[in-house]
Structures are given as C-alpha cells and as structure tokens.
Amino acid sequence: MSIMFRKLGILIKSIEKNNIREKVRCASTLPQLSSEKYNIKRKQFSNVESTDVNYFKRILGEERVLTEETDVMPYNIDWIKNCRGQSSVVLKPKSTEEVSNILKYCNERRLAVCPQGGNTGLVGGSVPVFDEIIINFTLMNKVISLDEISGALICESGCILENLDNYVRDRNLIMPLDLGAKGTCQIGGNASTNAGGLRLLRYGNLHGSILGIEAVKADGTVIDCLKALKKDNTGYHLKHLFIGSEGTLGVITKVAVHCPALPKAVTLGFFGVENFENILQLYRSAKTSLGEILSAFEMADFEAINTTVKNLKLPNPIADYPFYVLVETHGSDEGHDSEKLSRFLSKEMDSGLILDGTVTSEPAKIQTIWNLRESIAGAGLVQGYMFKYDVSLPLRNYYDLVPQLRTKLNGRASVVFGYGHVGDGNIHINVIVPEYTKEICSLLEPYIFEEVSKFNGSISAEHGIGFRKPHFIHYSKDPSALQLMKDLKQLMDPNGILNPYKVLPDM
Structure with missing residues (x-):
C-alpha cells in the first residue's frame, strides 16, 4: 500500500466518521438519570465538598479540574445515550503520580471515582451512576517507547487507538x-474492558497481546507490571487482574502491547448470502481456502445493513440479500492473496453459497466497505432507542436469538437485527424501538441472558459487564467464580471506591 493511498483512505475515513457522529449526536435527547431509570440506591460514600475540589486544583491546576455543569455534562453521558450520571467534578491527570495522589486522597475520604477513557462503552461502565468523581485519561496520551524489532509498544492509557495504529503503521x-470506535476509544479503556474487535480472529484477544501493565490501586499504590517481554513466568500474572476488570480493581495508567508486522497486502471481500447455514459453510470453506491469511470473517443480516x-x-456495493459476509485477508503478497480470495469467491459462487460479491485491494474501496460494517452500531441510534446485546454463542446457535426475538416482540420493535464476528462466536443483537419502555425491557431481560445460558454462551463477549449487567452475571459465572471475584474486589478495594455499581452484583 503506498503512502498516498493510505493517506487518502484515512482522509475519507475521517470525513465519513465525522458525518456519522454528527447524525448520531443530533438524533438523541438527554437520557434519564441512571439511578432513576434503573432504581439504584446510592452507597455510603462521602459527598464531594469544596475542600476536595480545592485539593484537586492544587495538585492538577485549575484548568484540569472541571466543575461547571455545562463542562461536566458530556462526561456524565455514555455514547449510546442510555446512561447518565450526576458527577459534578471531572479530573484530568497527566501522570501516574497524579492518578496515585487522586486515588489515595479519595480512598481516605471515601469518595467514589469513575475511571473514564474515550467513553465509547455500551454497558454504562465508563460513566458515573451518582456523583462519583470522573477521572478522565485524555491527557495521558504519550507514546513512551517502541521496539521496532520485537514490536513492543509502551504508551500511556489515554492514547487513542487509531493514533497508535497510525504511529506504528509508519x-x-x-x-x-481494531474497533469501530478506534477514532475515540483509548487503549487503557480497551485493556480494562478486554475489547475484542475486528482482528481478533487473526491476532487474538488482549490477554495475549498485552505484554505488561502499570496500574494504580484504590489506595494509590502503583503496581508496576510493565515489562515488555513475550515470556515472563515469574509468579502470578498480575496484569490479567486488570485486563477486563473495568476499573473496579485498579486504574490502568500504562500499557505494553505487542504489535504484529504490518501486512504488505490487505484484500477485502463482501458477499451476499442466502441464509445463516450457508454462512457457517462459507466460514468453514474460508478457513480451508484462505488459511493463514484470513484476518476477519464478519456477518450482518439484511436489516443491519439496510x-x-x-x-x-x-x-452498499452489492444488491440486497438476506445476509452479508465480509472477509478480509492480511498477507505479504497482494497478487497472491487477491488471487486466493477471488478463487474463493468464484468457487463458492459456483457452489451457491455466495450469491454475489466483490473483492478489492484498493484502500478507498476497502474503507468504504468497512465503514458500512463499522457504522451499524451508530446507525440505529438515529432511528430511536436501541437495546444492544453483546453475547458469545456456539456457532451452531449463533443467529438463533434474532428470529426468536422478532417472534417474541411481535411487532413492538421497529427492527431487530444481528451482526458480528463469526470467527470468534461474538454476535451483536440490536433491538430498535421508538422510545425506551420498561415493558419492552422486561420482554428482553432476562430472557436473552437465559437463552444464552441455555446454549452455554457468555452474556458479555467484548463490551464488558459495566453498569447494565451485574445482576445478570450469574448466567455466565457460577457462584464459586463470583465469590472469588468478590474476594479480589474486597482485597484490592476494601472501601469500594473504584467504579462502584459496576461488574459485580451488590456484595
């Protein structure tokens, strides 16, 4: 890929992304307070006083302590405008030392805190529920080092994922x-939620990619596990405590991550398919035909794309079909890889598994197709209120819940659709209704989680538990596992100040 083409692709992506965000932003009104909407009672934390604000201003400076209501409000609302907190203070540290001082003080005063990255989460984990102090990591955005031989990148937790990708691509x-929200999400938030994304099939999840972590405990103690080694088998692997804990055990301040070699060739196929059974057959064929170059295998039904x-x-580069499949390859020889994907397309069109399709290696065309897939999450917000579910299921049951929900809702929803990562069993199910009602919510929850449990699936595949799912976590974790989680929480955050009301049900 030439530099000129890559920059053209980035420019097109930036323009499209800004237009989409503006449409989504204008589509929603101020959400109801989470505490009222979900009938949550405030825990026994101290209230923020003027003396507390003055302390924060002394260690951060006036400009990095936000207290004006209009300044604080955007940090109180999650991206899909489902959850809304009541914080009156936003802190913007620039260093691990400042984070340590903040947490030490808050722990002694029993002031609850809410760590916040790019605030792109979908389960309310990155915004407060009541008046928790928001610690926003936007200003901790430095790349510390990059070993270009080993691929070990060390950076601060506030670095935006897309900026890091551009940095290492150079x-x-x-x-x-790779995530649809890569232009906004931050690597610390990615790590704390164990984000999955579009490349997991090829490069694995963050538990494997993250080499080390620096984190701060509730009492201000800095835990330094930042070694950038592929192998370090000395004692407990403490970094894994923080990956996926959503800021409830400690606050991630630095990350060491392994960056693979940039593929010399990227090829994308977009196909129309008749039914989901054919998608499964197509996936099996893709693993055989494309082998080591297969990097993504995504699906979306007609309603998602439409x-x-x-x-x-x-x-949409092809006609209307019941299902769509997006296949991407990463390799070292564009001609070879394109030929393999084209041969795969031709073979499966002859077999009838693919009804129509297009294959491209042109950066601008690749980005246009990916933009269609990555924009699904935001598109529904334009139409009304959206219930979003992120679950993992065995592939044979991957799509079963979507038609079940259409039947169960019986016309009460504007649209129900499914899309996601077939390669790792993660499906996103969206239910769009004109407005939120408890009646619709009660039809969906806990029904969806009960069905996922029957299939031995997971109620959260990559977005975490956050605020929305703690009382459903038992559908995926047995009592012994939950008790160990609670024991760890008690050990590492005995006052419970770190991201309260999230991940675990009330202790």
Missing part, C-alpha cells in the same frame, strides 16, 4: 486491535 507495524444504508446514507 514503522511497519500494526495494532493487534438500517445503516437508510439512516446514514452509506453505499
């Missing part, structure tokens, strides 16, 4: 993680 490397085309006016 040095012939690639971030192992909602995006209709609400965001994005182009």
Whole structure:
C-alpha cells in the first residue's frame, strides 16, 4: 500500500466518521438519570465538598479540574445515550503520580471515582451512576517507547487507538486491535474492558497481546507490571487482574502491547448470502481456502445493513440479500492473496453459497466497505432507542436469538437485527424501538441472558459487564467464580471506591 493511498483512505475515513457522529449526536435527547431509570440506591460514600475540589486544583491546576455543569455534562453521558450520571467534578491527570495522589486522597475520604477513557462503552461502565468523581485519561496520551524489532509498544492509557495504529503503521507495524470506535476509544479503556474487535480472529484477544501493565490501586499504590517481554513466568500474572476488570480493581495508567508486522497486502471481500447455514459453510470453506491469511470473517443480516444504508446514507456495493459476509485477508503478497480470495469467491459462487460479491485491494474501496460494517452500531441510534446485546454463542446457535426475538416482540420493535464476528462466536443483537419502555425491557431481560445460558454462551463477549449487567452475571459465572471475584474486589478495594455499581452484583 503506498503512502498516498493510505493517506487518502484515512482522509475519507475521517470525513465519513465525522458525518456519522454528527447524525448520531443530533438524533438523541438527554437520557434519564441512571439511578432513576434503573432504581439504584446510592452507597455510603462521602459527598464531594469544596475542600476536595480545592485539593484537586492544587495538585492538577485549575484548568484540569472541571466543575461547571455545562463542562461536566458530556462526561456524565455514555455514547449510546442510555446512561447518565450526576458527577459534578471531572479530573484530568497527566501522570501516574497524579492518578496515585487522586486515588489515595479519595480512598481516605471515601469518595467514589469513575475511571473514564474515550467513553465509547455500551454497558454504562465508563460513566458515573451518582456523583462519583470522573477521572478522565485524555491527557495521558504519550507514546513512551517502541521496539521496532520485537514490536513492543509502551504508551500511556489515554492514547487513542487509531493514533497508535497510525504511529506504528509508519514503522511497519500494526495494532493487534481494531474497533469501530478506534477514532475515540483509548487503549487503557480497551485493556480494562478486554475489547475484542475486528482482528481478533487473526491476532487474538488482549490477554495475549498485552505484554505488561502499570496500574494504580484504590489506595494509590502503583503496581508496576510493565515489562515488555513475550515470556515472563515469574509468579502470578498480575496484569490479567486488570485486563477486563473495568476499573473496579485498579486504574490502568500504562500499557505494553505487542504489535504484529504490518501486512504488505490487505484484500477485502463482501458477499451476499442466502441464509445463516450457508454462512457457517462459507466460514468453514474460508478457513480451508484462505488459511493463514484470513484476518476477519464478519456477518450482518439484511436489516443491519439496510438500517445503516437508510439512516446514514452509506453505499452498499452489492444488491440486497438476506445476509452479508465480509472477509478480509492480511498477507505479504497482494497478487497472491487477491488471487486466493477471488478463487474463493468464484468457487463458492459456483457452489451457491455466495450469491454475489466483490473483492478489492484498493484502500478507498476497502474503507468504504468497512465503514458500512463499522457504522451499524451508530446507525440505529438515529432511528430511536436501541437495546444492544453483546453475547458469545456456539456457532451452531449463533443467529438463533434474532428470529426468536422478532417472534417474541411481535411487532413492538421497529427492527431487530444481528451482526458480528463469526470467527470468534461474538454476535451483536440490536433491538430498535421508538422510545425506551420498561415493558419492552422486561420482554428482553432476562430472557436473552437465559437463552444464552441455555446454549452455554457468555452474556458479555467484548463490551464488558459495566453498569447494565451485574445482576445478570450469574448466567455466565457460577457462584464459586463470583465469590472469588468478590474476594479480589474486597482485597484490592476494601472501601469500594473504584467504579462502584459496576461488574459485580451488590456484595
């Protein structure tokens, strides 16, 4: 890929992304307070007083302590405008030392805190519920080092994922993680939620990609596990305590991540398919035909793609079909890889598994197709209130819940659709209704989680438990595992100040 083409692709992506965000932003009104909407009672934390604000201003400076209501409000609301907190203070540290001082003080005063990265989460984990102090990591955005031989990148937790990807691409490397929210989400938030994303099939999850972590405990103690080694088998692997803990055991301040080599060739196929059974057969064939170059195998049903085309006016490069499959390859020889993907397309069109399709290696066309897939999550917000579910299921049951929900809701929803990462069993199920009602919510929850449990699935595949799912976590974790989680929480955060009301049910 030439530098000129890559920059063209980035420019197109930036323009499209800004247009989509503006449409989504204008589509929603101020959400109801989470505490009222979900009938949550405030825990026995101290109230923020003027003396507390003055202390924070002394250690951070006036400009990095936000207290004006209009300044604080955006940090109180999650991206999909489902949850809304009541914080009156936002802190913006620039160093681990400042984070340590903040947490030590808050722990002694029993002031609850809410760590916040790019605030792109979908389960309310990154915004407060009541008046927790928001610690926003936007200003901790430095790249500390990059070993271009081993691919070990060390950076602060507030670095935006897309910025990191651009940084390492200029040095012939690639971030192992790719998300639709990459232009906003931060690597610390990615790690704390164990984000999955579009490249997991090829590069694995963050438990494997993250080499080391620096984190701060509730009492201000800095835990330094930042060694950037592929192998370090000395004692307990403490970094894994913080990956996926959503800021409830400690606050991640630095990350060491392994960056694979930048693929010399990227090829993308977009196909129309008749039914989900054919998608499974196609996936089996893709693993055999494309082998080591297969990096992504995504699916979306007609309603998912049509909602995006209709609400965001994005182009669909092929005609309307019941299902769509997106296949991407990462390799070292564009001609070889393109030929393999084209041969795969031709073979499966002859077999009838693919009804129509297109294959491209052109950066701008690749980005246009990916933009269609990555914009699904935001497209539904334009149309009304969206219930979003992120679950893992055995592939044979991967799509079962979508038609079940359409039948169960019996016309009460504007649209129900499914899309996701077939390669790792993660499906996203979206239910769009004109407005939130407890009646619709009661039809969906806990029904969806009960069905997932029957299939031995997981109620959270990559977005975490956050605020929305603690009382459903028992559908995926047995009592012994939950008790150990609670024991760890008690040990590491005995006053419970770190991201309260999240992940674990009330102790």
